[in-house]
Amino acid sequence: MIGAGVSVISVVLSSIAQISIAPFITISGATINFNLLAIIFIATYTNRTTSVGALLLLTLLTGSITETPYEWVLLAYLPTIPLIYLIDLLRRNDDYTLITVVAAATVIGLWGRILMSIIAMSDGTPASFGTVISQILAPGILLDMIPVIIFYGIFKLAGPNKQRVVNTGYNT
Amino acid sequence: MPKLPRIAIMVTSLLLVIVLFSALGRTGNLEPVQNLFLIGSSPLSSGLSKGFKPLMGFFKDIGQADNLRKENTYLKQENEQLRNKNIELEITKKRIIELEQALKIRTTDLNTAFLAATVIGFIQLPFRAEISINLGSVDGIQTGNIVLSPQGSLVGRITSVTKNYSFVRLVTDSRSRIASQVLNSTTSGIISGKPTRELEFDLVIGNIKTGDILITSGLGGIFPADIPVGVIEKIAGTDQTAFPQITVTAFAQITNLRTVLVDTSFIAILPESR
Incomplete structure (x- = not known):
């Protein structure tokens, strides 16, 4: 219940931050993606049902306040679903969580930016393959990876999972 | 009948949701929801933007203090010139409107709202x-x-x-x-x-x-x-x-x-x- 509440607050705040703070944090043609951060951490630290619910709420909120068609927003963040299953599988081995989360954020971020570029191009934007890579995707990778690593560090230090159970075997 | 795996049900449901969102979005049925979110988010969005902008500006400008000082002096001088020019143009505009009215022609749009x-x-x-x-x-x-x-x-x-x-x-x-x-x-x-x-x-x-x-x-x-x-x-x-x-x-x-x-x-x- 607490997880669901925190997820709703995170999604609402990330959607608002996306139209108020994000435009000031840019590299070339890429902007930081707070929604990605929120959805990745919800997928990592809550259960499947909460994550899918958060994904739907994010779609409605982001679609409404950015005027992006709802179906495209949902498609952009849809790869989070396999991530939820992957995190569940890896939950027993904490060592791989950071790598999984950063890799997932990069892939989902890339997918989202490619999708948004396709929408823009289908809407009449003349852009070359090189422009998309150099001005949108490459800086986008940086803007997706760095905040995820920083936030993951903060979560590990301040979050509920800061203590790890280590199997040391029986002392006989 | 074989039981469908949970992931298949979830993916099918999400695809149906995509179609539903697409249909509702295109027919405008989600506009009340959109208005609600916009009404709810606008004060927070404005506040966050207002608070965050000076902070980013500070970090951006910190290495350019000397250039900014020079630019400021130049802009002050330019501003003074432009103010004087603006006054001249206002006088000219008023004169043009008067002349157009006298000649019963209309090229200047007075209905701009x-x-x-x-x-x-x-x-x-x-x-x-x-x-x-x-x-x-x-x-x-x-x-x-x-x-x-x-x-x-x-x-x-x-x-x-x-x-x-x-x-x-x-x-x-x-x-x-x-x-x-x-x-x-x-x-x-x-x-x-x-x-x-x-x-x-x-x-x-x-x-x-x-x-x-x-x-x-x-x-x-x-x-x-x-x-x-x-x-x-x-x-x-x-x-x-x-x-x-x-x-x-x-x-x-x-x-x-x-x-x-x-x-x-x-x-x-x-x-x-x-």
């Missing part, structure tokens, strides 16, 4: 640069109205309107195309946005030089004529280059916008309405 709107959000997605404002169809805003900065420079045009809110495609959006000309010259071209939110002056016919002021030409009917857009900052290429790369600096300080003016008397002739 501006509505002041507050910027509630900046939308920056790949190739997209838009803002949302707190005026909608109930205030008389229509798709195709043009949006200016409080100082009168071109900001963009209304592309979508809900009951209480509207979305503005900025001049820096990659899809934006503005038929323009150099002030006091016949040189014309198209100002277009770049993915990096800068402006470029393309397909130029005529001579140009750095510092030339660009205004809308009114061709195409999407923007009215004679609205200041920007100034030519850099021309890359030699005299032999057929189409040199011309970088334009917009007059409107887009990321500093708090208030904009919507010209409700002008409605663009959009391709879809032709």
Whole structure:
């Protein structure tokens, strides 16, 4: 219940931050993606049902306040679903969580930016393959990876999972 | 009957949700939800933006203090000159209107109606640069109205309107195309946005030089004529280059916008309405 509440607050705040703070944090043609951060951490630290619910709420909120068609927003963040299953599988081995989360954020971020570029191009934007890579995707990778690593560090230090159970075997 | 795996059910459900969202979004059935979210988010969005901007500005400007001081002095001098010029132009404009009335001709539009709107959000997605404002169809805003900065420079045009809110495609959006000309010259071209939110002056016919002021030409009917857009900052290429790369600096300080003016008397002739 607490997880669901925190997820709703995170999604609402990330959607608002996306139209108020994000435009000031840019590299070339890429902007930081707070929604990605929120959805990745919800997928990592809550259960499947909460994550899918958060994904739907994010779609409605982001679609409404950015005027992006709802179906495209949902498609952009849809790869989070396999991530939820992957995190569940890896939950027993904490060592791989950071790598999984950063890799997932990069892939989902890339997918989202490619999708948004396709929408823009289908809407009449003349852009070359090189422009998309150099001005949108490459800086986008940086803007997706760095905040995820920083936030993951903060979560590990301040979050509920800061203590790890280590199997040391029986002392006989 | 074999039991379907949970993941298959979930993926099918999500695909159905995508179709549902698509259908509801296109028929406008989600507009009340959109209005609700916009109403709820706008105060927080404005507050966050207001608080965060000076912080980012501080980090950005910290290494350029000397340049900023010089620029400030130059801008103060320029501001004084422009104020004096503005007074002269106001007097001239008044005189022109008087003469037009005496001659019973009308070229100066006296019916221009501006509505002041507050910027509630900046939308920056790949190739997209838009803002949302707190005026909608109930205030008389229509798709195709043009949006200016409080100082009168071109900001963009209304592309979508809900009951209480509207979305503005900025001049820096990659899809934006503005038929323009150099002030006091016949040189014309198209100002277009770049993915990096800068402006470029393309397909130029005529001579140009750095510092030339660009205004809308009114061709195409999407923007009215004679609205200041920007100034030519850099021309890359030699005299032999057929189409040199011309970088334009917009007059409107887009990321500093708090208030904009919507010209409700002008409605663009959009391709879809032709």
